[in-house]
Amino acid sequence: MDVPLPVNSLTERQAGPGVVRRHRRRRWVEASLVALAAGWIAYQLVTNPGFQWPVVASYFTSGEILSGLLLTIELTVVTQAIGIAIGICLAMMQLSDSRITATAAAAYVWFFRGTPVLVQLIFWYNLAYLFPRVALGVPAGPTFFSMSTNSLISPFTAALLGLGLNEGAYMAEIVRGGILSVDAGQMEAGRALGMTSLQVMRRIVLPQAMRSIVPATGNQTIGMLKYTSLASVVSLQELLNSAETIYTRTFQTIPLLIVASLWYLVLTTVLSWGQYYVERYYARGSAHELPATPAAMLAATMRGARARLAAVLR
Amino acid sequence: MLCALGPSGSGKSTLLRCINHLEPVDSGLVYLEGQLVGYRQIGGKLYELSEREICQKRAEIGIVFQQFNLFPHMTVLQNLIEAPMLVKGESRSAATQRALVLLERVGLANKADSYPRTLSGGQQQRVAIARALAMEPKVMLFDEPTSALDPELVGEVLGVMRDLAGSGMTMIVVTHEVGFAREVADIVVFIDKGMVVEKGPPQEVLDNPRQERTRDFLARVL
Numbered sequence: 001m002d003v004p005l006p007v008n009s010l011t012e013r014q015a016g017p018g019v020v021r022r023h024r025r026r027r028w029v030e031a032s033l034v035a036l037a038a039g040w041i042a043y044q045l046v047t048n049p050g051f052q053w054p055v056v057a058s059y060f061t062s063g064e065i066l067s068g069l070l071l072t073i074e075l076t077v078v079t080q081a082i083g084i085a086i087g088i089c090l091a092m093m094q095l096s097d098s099r100i101t102a103t104a105a106a107a108y109v110w111f112f113r114g115t116p117v118l119v120q121l122i123f124w125y126n127l128a129y130l131f132p133r134v135a136l137g138v139p140a141g142p143t144f145f146s147m148s149t150n151s152l153i154s155p156f157t158a159a160l161l162g163l164g165l166n167e168g169a170y171m172a173e174i175v176r177g178g179i180l181s182v183d184a185g186q187m188e189a190g191r192a193l194g195m196t197s198l199q200v201m202r203r204i205v206l207p208q209a210m211r212s213i214v215p216a217t218g219n220q221t222i223g224m225l226k227y228t229s230l231a232s233v234v235s236l237q238e239l240l241n242s243a244e245t246i247y248t249r250t251f252q253t254i255p256l257l258i259v260a261s262l263w264y265l266v267l268t269t270v271l272s273w274g275q276y277y278v279e280r281y282y283a284r285g286s287a288h289e290l291p292a293t294p295a296a297m298l299a300a301t302m303r304g305a306r307a308r309l310a311a312v313l314r
Numbered sequence: 315m316l317c318a319l320g321p322s323g324s325g326k327s328t329l330l331r332c333i334n335h336l337e338p339v340d341s342g343l344v345y346l347e348g349q350l351v352g353y354r355q356i357g358g359k360l361y362e363l364s365e366r367e368i369c370q371k372r373a374e375i376g377i378v379f380q381q382f383n384l385f386p387h388m389t390v391l392q393n394l395i396e397a398p399m400l401v402k403g404e405s406r407s408a409a410t411q412r413a414l415v416l417l418e419r420v421g422l423a424n425k426a427d428s429y430p431r432t433l434s435g436g437q438q439q440r441v442a443i444a445r446a447l448a449m450e451p452k453v454m455l456f457d458e459p460t461s462a463l464d465p466e467l468v469g470e471v472l473g474v475m476r477d478l479a480g481s482g483m484t485m486i487v488v489t490h491e492v493g494f495a496r497e498v499a500d501i502v503v504f505i506d507k508g509m510v511v512e513k514g515p516p517q518e519v520l521d522n523p524r525q526e527r528t529r530d531f532l533a534r535v536l
Contacts, residue, residue: 189383192334193397193449194373196365203396207387285387285429 055255059246060262068242069263075159075228075238076267080221082164087171092201094176105172112169118230121162125234127153159231167224174216178209210282218275222268239263315485317495317516320505321531326488329505330455333486334375335368346374347452373401376446380458382438384430390417390441391426394448402449409448416444420474436467440474447478454478456487492535496520504528 045051059065093105112120128149137143153161182205190200232241243260247253273294280293318326331337333344335352343360344351351371353360363371385393394413398404417423420440430438439459446454456475460468472494479485479498489495495502495516502519504512504527512525523529 183383185379185381185383186385188336189379189385190397191369192336192372192375192377192379193445194369194371194401195397196369199400203400204385208385282387285389285431 050254051258052252052255055252056258056262059256059259062246064242064246065239065259065263068237068239071156071237072225072228072239072263073267075156075163075231075236076221076225079160079163079167079228080217080224082160083167083171083220083224084175084217086165086168087173087175088206090168090172091175091179094172095179109169109172112166117162117166117227118233120166121158121230121234124161125153125155125158127158155231155234155236158234159228159236162234163224163227163231167220170220171217174213174220175209177216178211178213179205181212182208207282211279211286214275214278214282218272218278222271225267225271226264315479315483315487315499316501316503317499318486318488318503318505319490319492319495319531320511324506325508326505327457328508330377330457330486330488333455334372334377338362346371351375369401373397373449374452375455376449376451376453377455377457378439378442378446378459380461382430382435382442382462384438384442384445386430389427389429390422390433393430393441394445397445398448413444413448416447417441419477420444421470434467435463436470439463439471443471443474443478453484453486456485456489458488458490460489460491490535492520492532504531506531 090105090108093101094109096102131149133146134149134152135143135146137145179201186204186208187197187200190204191197195203228238229240231238232244235241237245240260243256247256250256276293318329320326328337332339332342333351335344339352343353343355349371350360352368353362355361362368384390385396388396391410391413394416395404395406395409398409398412399406414423414426417426420443422437422440422444425433425437425441430441433441443454443459459475460471463471468491472491475485475487475494476498487495487499497516499516501513502516503510504519504523504525506527512519512523512528518524519528520532523532
């Protein structure tokens with residue numbers, strides 16, 4: 001028996017009963033708690049004289065702080081670059097057919113992930129105890145180059161070695177995970193077209209692996225930004241150490257820690273904005289929607305807030 | 315044009331992968347135009363070639379996969395020009411020119427700037443065929459090219475392959491499309507458990523199989 005379908009049911013929207021949204025009492029409770037906490041924090045920030053905001057303002061762009069800031073940026077960029085380079089090499093070694101190569105890379109990762117980075121940093125700084133001189137030459141033959149380890153290992157090079165080599169171990173795992181996430185058929189297709197495995201890696205596999213490598217690397221870079229403050233133990237005058245130097249002189253501990261923290265926050269914000277754009281670049285051709293740019297997200301938030309405000313005022 | 319048929323797991327795909335040395339050969343020899351693929355014979359021994367030499371050989375052998383395996387981060391055009399530029403050192407303009415001719419030939423000239431993701435399975439497989447042809451191979455291998463396609467898209471891919479066979483290209487096709495094999499193939503080979511069970515013109519192997527196993531298989535797939 002045929003029941004005739006209502007012809008218009010799909011094409012015409014019928015006027016149904018109006019909808020009344022469920023009351024959300026709990027939301028109001030939560031919102032008031034949050035507002036209370038935010039209010040207390042704001043009140044303290046404004047009224048507590050201990051923060052010494054005028055001192056913060058006066059040191060925020062002082063020469064000492066800015067040179068420390070510059071060193072922190074330099075150190076972050078260079079160590080992260082070293083880390084990425086080492087990470088890519090180690091990941092390829094771990095994925096190679098040769099058991100020895102793979103084991104060597106795994107041992108590296110095991111060692112550098114397994115010891116505190118602070119210890120590694122101090123270790124490199126004191127390398128001269130183990131090797132008083134560094135030389136390049138043929139064993140039992142001529143020496144081309146030789147210098148004392150103490151003049152080679154400055155605080156900066158110790159920080160580069162300590163942080164960079166350690167970062168390489170973490171990046172290796174990130175890159176390896178990224179490469180493994182690419183379908184094996186891609187490697188096969190590239191090789192079937194006559195590309196060497198290095199060409200396939202560079203042109204086919206790595207660009208696709210970047211989709212999962214980039215977010216994790218962004219995370220690592222932001223972590224590295226703050227790990228550079230460890231270099232203060234080898235008396236490198238980076239951002240935190242510059243702040244420390246000032247407050248041991250003036251005893252304005254809290255305001256100077258705030259100065260350093262504010263700069264770290266600024267840099268972190270810049271880095272996470274940059275990450276959006278890199279992610280968008282590597283997302284081309286993928287099924288996922290591109291992540292919104294920070295500017296677009298800000299615009300959307302503003303639009304939403306304005307609409308809600310208009311609704312409340314009406 | 316040779317069509318290879320046989321039950322799954324019978325070694326048809328492995329045969330193709332051996333032909334372009336994606337898989338090392340345990341025994342037996344593969345020759346392309348009188349030259350051994352993947353090895354050099356000196357005396358009674360086979361020496362595996364260097365990677366570069368194997369790659370040069372592979373460039374002469376096109377292969378089309380069941381799962382298309384297009385490069386998703388490149389546009390259709392980039393998919394086609396990547397290997398000719400990288401492997402054969404062609405200029406971008408020369409590679410692009412030939413790529414556009416090939417896209418025309420598989421009926422996808424208007425999709426040059428699309429990403430593979432946005433194409434249907436049939437269109438992706440036609441791009442994959444064009445990508446293999448862009449290397450100007452001497453022989454084309456097809457590994458179940460229509461098995462991953464929706465039924466209504468199979469025809470467009472078989473059409474492209476039919477044209478290609480008509481143009482005189484040497485082709486080895488692993489397929490379950492018995493109708494296509496009967497119509498286009500010069501030789502049909504039936505493979506089971508890694509061995510050639512029966513071999514001959516389609517009228518013989520498909521319509522008058524002499525072997526029991528071939529008959530069983532055909533009865534099940536037809």
